Amino acid sequence: MRLRADRDRCVGAGMCALTAPGVFDQDDEEGLVEVLDAAPAPEHRAAARMAVGLCPAGAIALVPVEATGS
Numbered sequence: 001m002r003l004r005a006d007r008d009r010c011v012g013a014g015m016c017a018l019t020a021p022g023v024f025d026q027d028d029e030e031g032l033v034e035v036l037d038a039a040p041a042p043e044h045r046a047a048a049r050m051a052v053g054l055c056p057a058g059a060i061a062l063v064p065v066e067a068t069g070s
Contacts, residue, residue, distance in 0.1 A: 001045055002063045003052070005033045009059040016060055020047035024060070033059055 003023065012031035016024035022044050025034045040048045052060050 001039065001048070002065055003035055003038050003040070003048060003060060004063050005035045005060045007032045007059070009057045011057045011059070013056050015054040015056065016051040019051040019054055020044060023048045024051060035060075 005024075010032045012026065012033075014026055014031065016033055017026050020040075023035070023037050023040045025036055026032060027034050037044065049062065052062055
């Protein structure tokens with residue numbers, strides 16, 4: 001599991017950082033998503049998946065490891 005964020009789509013709602021604070025944060029300047037851990041540990045994966053589904057802008061996505069080549 002890998003995570004990818006599109007900061008151009010992000011609206012700064014903060015649902016990702018609230019749902020999975022060990023995986024996501026928001027920058028101080030614009031409040032846009034920052035991925036802290038693109039390959040979260042197993043104990044953070046459920047929260048990361050939930051954050052992807054809760055993002056109102058669809059700015060974060062799960063990318064299969066096979067598709068990233070790593």
